Structure formats: structure tokens, C-alpha cells
Amino acid sequence: MKKAIGWILLILVIFYIGTSPGPAADIAHSIGNGIGQAFRGVGTFFHDLAT
Numbered sequence: 001m002k003k004a005i006g007w008i009l010l011i012l013v014i015f016y017i018g019t020s021p022g023p024a025a026d027i028a029h030s031i032g033n034g035i036g037q038a039f040r041g042v043g044t045f046f047h048d049l050a051t
Contacts, residue, residue: 017024
């Protein structure tokens with residue numbers, strides 16, 4: 001059952017990207033920025049911890 005739900009979600013994501021690539025790209029860009037900010041925050045924390 002989990003595998004079927006996973007496939008359905010994947011198909012829906014691909015359909016969304018195919019039908020509206022602009023907003024999908026904006027979402028991907030936002031996720032990438034969030035991940036980058038998180039890594040910068042961790043790096044800053046450890047840098048401040050070491051100094």
C-alpha cells in the first residue's frame with residue numbers, strides 16, 4: 001500500500017511540474033534556498049563554537 005501511494009504521489013508531482021513549470025520552479029528554488037540557509041546556519045554555529 002505504501003509503495004502504491006508513493007507512486008501516485010510521484011505521478012502527481014510529475015504532472016504538476018509538466019502542467020505548471022513556473023510555479024514548480026519557484027517551489028524548487030525556495031526549497032533549495034531553505035536548505036542552503038540551514039547549512040550556512042550550521043556552519044556559522046560550528047565556526048562560532050570553534051572561535
